Amino acid sequence: MVRIPNEFCNEFDEKGETFFEIAEMLYTHPGRQYTQDELAKKVDRSNTTVSNHTSKMVNEGWLDRHEDQTTFVWNTDAHNPASTEGVTAVKRFYADFWNLLKKHSETAPGTMAIIGFALILSALVIFAFFVGFSLGITRESVIPTTSYFVIAAGSFLAGVIVTFLSPLQAAVNRFVWSIIPADLFQNE
Structure with a gap:
């Protein structure tokens, strides 16, 4: 159960139920922006x-x-619900990650x-298996331990190359879209 921070309750203890109802709604959905009309409804x-x-x-x-839109959102700089609410922390992390x-x-x-x-990321996981098998921390693997290292190194190298190709792709896109006429794909 999510609870509004004690500092908030102490600061506004003389306020009524509606005040805390609004605060709780915004606190339990810290990433969502509400308009004044939505809150009123x-x-x-x-x-x-x-x-x-x-x-x-x-x-x-x-x-x-x-x-600009008269929307309200909980100020996570004042008190971030994820710092005290475990479920909220997990939900916010995955929601932010999914949006990204x-x-x-x-x-x-x-x-x-x-x-x-x-x-x-997969290279790091495979490298962890390599370390585990090579140090004898886990059971023996039917696959030679050097295979784990080679796969991890290859995955890491491929990841670095693909990541560095991203800005190159952006430059190519800018160049190509500057050459292609803007009305080329429009219906006449």
């Missing part, structure tokens, strides 16, 4: 009430307000960087 109060409550939280630094993968997999250079990272 969720707590079933007027926009004025929500505005009063959120402005107090913004003034004290517990919320971040994005002016989605964002970078939309382009060829980003995809190459992801593949390079995966190759380097």
